[in-house]
Amino acid sequence: MSPMTNSFHVLLVDDERDIRDVLQVALSDSGYTVSLAENGQQALALFRESSPPIVITDIKMPVMDGIELLQRIKRENPETEVIMITGHGDMDLAIKSLKYKAGDFITKPINVDALDITLQRTRERIVMRRKLQEYTTHLEALVREKSQLQDHLSSLGLMIGSISHGIKGLLTGLDGGIYLLGKGLKTGDEVQMEEGWQTVRLMAERIRKMVMDILFYAKKRDLQWEKVDLRHFVEEIGRIMENRLKDTGIMYVREFGGPWVDCTIDPGSVHIALINLFDNAIDACQRQTDRSDHRITFGVKSDATHITFTISDTGTGMDAETQDKLFTLFFSSKGRKGTGLGLYITQKIISQHGGTITVASTPGRGSRFTLVLPRSAADLEKAGA
Numbered sequence: 090m091s092p093m094t095n096s097f098h099v100l101l102v103d104d105e106r107d108i109r110d111v112l113q114v115a116l117s118d119s120g121y122t123v124s125l126a127e128n129g130q131q132a133l134a135l136f137r138e139s140s141p142p143i144v145i146t147d148i149k150m151p152v153m154d155g156i157e158l159l160q161r162i163k164r165e166n167p168e169t170e171v172i173m174i175t176g177h178g179d180m181d182l183a184i185k186s187l188k189y190k191a192g193d194f195i196t197k198p199i200n201v202d203a204l205d206i207t208l209q210r211t212r213e214r215i216v217m218r219r220k221l222q223e224y225t226t227h228l229e230a231l232v233r234e235k236s237q238l239q240d241h242l243s244s245l246g247l248m249i250g251s252i253s254h255g256i257k258g259l260l261t262g263l264d265g266g267i268y269l270l271g272k273g274l275k276t277g278d279e280v281q282m283e284e285g286w287q288t289v290r291l292m293a294e295r296i297r298k299m300v301m302d303i304l305f306y307a308k309k310r311d312l313q314w315e316k317v318d319l320r321h322f323v324e325e326i327g328r329i330m331e332n333r334l335k336d337t338g339i340m341y342v343r344e345f346g347g348p349w350v351d352c353t354i355d356p357g358s359v360h361i362a363l364i365n366l367f368d369n370a371i372d373a374c375q376r377q378t379d380r381s382d383h384r385i386t387f388g389v390k391s392d393a394t395h396i397t398f399t400i401s402d403t404g405t406g407m408d409a410e411t412q413d414k415l416f417t418l419f420f421s422s423k424g425r426k427g428t429g430l431g432l433y434i435t436q437k438i439i440s441q442h443g444g445t446i447t448v449a450s451t452p453g454r455g456s457r458f459t460l461v462l463p464r465s466a467a468d469l470e471k472a473g474a
């Protein structure tokens with residue numbers, strides 16, 4: 090037999106001691122590591138202990154024969170190569186073992202050279218299979234990487250397109266404001282100055298929001314958990330909302346139900362989420378021009394485990410199709426006034442907190458967004474929930 094460099098473990102099963110002895114010597118000389126068993130049952134126990142890649146087994150044996158051993162081994166590890174030793178007149182059994190996926194046959198009396206060739210073929214099959222598995226795994230990883238890269242690229246492309254479009258619109262607005270301001274300053278027209286100044290401020294605020302959104306989207310941030318006094322937190326946001334609604338003709342209504350508790354959240358992110366909803370509510374009211382008595386309601390309540398925020402408006406509302414696409418990245422119905430990042434980011438923040446966001450809306454009547462956050466989302470995160 091020809092010696093090999095890589096040692097393979099072979100389990101040899103035969104009830105005839107002479108055969109075991111002779112083959113053990115021949116196989117060991119060729120560099121195989123050999124285990125011996127004298128029937129199927131013993132072989133199965135050894136197989137379970139050391140999972141040899143090659144099993145050579147006699148067909149006819151007491152206790153458990155070679156066919157049953159073959160079936161059991163294939164059931165436990167279909168990759169194992171099983172070579173059957175057949176005697177004269179074992180044709181039926183040989184055919185049967187083919188059915189159970191025996192890898193090869195050698196006939197008694199065993200010729201050592203023939204066994205060598207059979208084992209060489211078997212080893213080649215094992216090596217090929219291993220290589221194939223490696224390639225497949227490698228290929229799968231490559232395909233995964235490629236599609237991730239494609240996703241990133243196309244979302245980056247979409248983002249750049251959408252953002253350039255949005256920024257162009259805002260810069261046009263800014264130019265308009267600067268023009269009015271300049272003209273007002275030249276002529277001393279205070280109304281024009283004021284109008285120009287307000288436009289500049291509004292555009293600067295929108296550009297700031299857009300840039301903040303982009304930064305938030307571009308960089309995955311870990312949340313900064315803080316113990317927060319809920320009352321203090323919502324009163325501050327409420328004040329911002331109230332100020333923003335001054336001069337818009339939209340009424341600010343607060344429905345703070347308490348009870349006032351402490352909660353553990355990332356206040357900066359939840360602030361962004363609520364203000365995004367609030368901005369949308371303002372837009373929705375301003376776009377619904379057939380009524381003038383618009384209202385935005387900011388609601389907060391809590392129980393032992395959760396905090397519920399609601400932001401309701403009397404604006405345009407949404408049809409079913411818009412509601413379906415609402416949280417999709419870059420979905421916006423506002424043309425150059427919107428990037429479609431707001432709700433995408435809001436939803437991300439809420440799900441990072443282990444919370445939920447739901448919407449109820451009627452076209453022409455208004456919408457209500459409800460955020461439910463665990464009171465202590467940081468604990469959930471620690472627990473791996």
Ligand SMILES: Nc1ncnc2c1ncn2[C@@H]1O[C@H](COP(=O)(O)OP(=O)(O)OP(=O)(O)O)[C@@H](O)[C@H]1O
Nearest residue numbers: 369370373406421422423427428429430431432456
């Ligand atoms: N309160 C609301 N009432 C009516 N439509 C809404 C409301 N909130 C969101 N929408 C719809 O969902 C779309 C997506 O909202 P989202 O906040 O993600 O983007 P946007 O407001 O268009 O742009 P921005 O990125 O500047 O927030 C909006 O364009 C609008 O069509």
Ligand SMILES: [Mg+2]
Nearest residue numbers: 368369431432
């Ligand atoms: Mg928005």
